[in-house]
Amino acid sequence: MKAVILAAGEGARMGPFTASEPKVMIPVGNRPILEYVVQALVDNGVQDVVLVVGYRRERILSHFQEGKAFGARIRYVTQTKQLGTAHAVAEARPHLEDRFVVLNGSNMVDARFVGDLIEQAKGPAVVITQSDRPRQYGVVTLQGSRVVSITEKPTQMISNLINTGAYALDASIFTDIERLAAEGKNDLPSAINAHAASQDVLALRTEGMWIDALYPWDLLRLNQAAIASTADVRAGTIESNVTIRGRVAVGDGCTIRSGAYLQGPLSLGAGCEIGPNAVLLPSTSLGRNVRIGALTTVANSILMDDVSLGASSVVQDSVIGSGVSAKAGLMAASGPADVKIEDEWHAVPQIGALLGEDAEFGSGVTIESGSIVNERTRVASGARIRGTVPAGGVVL
Template identity: 30%
Template structure:
């Protein structure tokens, strides 16, 4: 099974971090956020990964290379102009000949992807959306499903008086390649704004999978900060640096500064992260 990592966005809400750095390279506890997505895919036995690139894509290629350092094979597909979430996948259509996973290069999650795949196959779905309930759904797409999980209604970024659900689209999908035939090539196309309404209108097999685990879109400074607190507090199952003692993580490249150890203290989690010079 293959996966597509969407890594072409500009990440304007994370300025100034993303003025000279693509959003997938923004670090979470010393590792680019996209690295956690690669590790999650590898954990689930998915090693053939396509990465869609646009904004500062060369820097992503420079860091990850062919993926061999992580035990995966990375193939890069560039787009000259932004093609949107669905358009960028359509741009890689020639490499996709069986159901595949789409995951964001700028979100943090520990979802069980295999559970989602089993759900997808059991329901004979052509497009499965990983869903998660959140407190504030206003900045996401909200979803209503039937008893069998089939998506009946979807609304992107609702106003307060439009909210009919707190279950949202996480931007993680399992997709049958037949869906790509519904889109035109070389034009901007969005999954949630254009493809979902078309699938719902034509009563096609669009399903929502209620995923268990942690998920956070690293789309704002607040979410970026909170994700790192959550990592230190072990709310998300990801690999961290060595925990030298309870709530003290030491990076492998740490060096002492003039014979003294330097520490960064989290005021919220009261965790200590040892920092090098």
């Protein structure tokens, strides 16, 4: 069996975190989201993978290459125009045999999820799950265990059963894809609806993991899942009087200074430096070469590669892009906030700051909960930020 992974989209709702890389390459638990999908397939013996790429495809190609390092054999198909998910699958058709599975590269899944899809699907099938925000997805209407229809982002409540974007299909789907493409419909749910009108399409439920990230704050849920079972690893240099509790993975070349307190689960990439009396609290991941200043506290956050936080800073429930630099006293505390993404407001119960790559902050900067600072922004010392700062902006 072969697998198609859809990885061509930008992920515009991810705000500053897709400025230079596609959504599927955003790191959670210090690995790109897409890597978890590839691993779940390989763990089930599916090694032949067709990756449909598009936006910033070079980031995907350079990381995965031919797939050997991940136990896979990867072929790449470029979707030059992101017309839709059915169009993406059609682009992969020359590399597919009769039966194949389709997964979304920006959803975190585990081996059990993929295993249930492969083992339970004897014909066309869709994996469904329950959601507390079904109107953001395709809502599935069932007759017994059979799919009747998938309604994309309904305006009225239908049910809380949604399409996860994971499918088992065969070559017969291409007849429906081609017919609908001629009508200007290039989405896979429309093709599934047409398919379900002529043959049974099974709705599968699974106990496996499926976590989607629609918005930047959702990345924290993925990160929590990624590091929940992290291995306990002690590498690098750990000075005296350091306290480490729970499962903490310390990467090669890290230095943890005296008096630091680390409460797992935590994941520290290679080359990190944790300053004296700094505090790292659960569900935090640090990328490569992250610098945490003395007396700084970081909790439930993602700090990507080459981030530097000065002394006496506080960062909670935040996502910080690669190359961000902040001097002493950065305050990004968590709280409830209304956040605007693509002209739509969202009430987020608990969120800190969302900081885009290569942003620079002077000392004593305060960032109010839910604020978005886009990439390459410059913020002067003592500034207070509320709302959204555009890319390349200057805050005095």
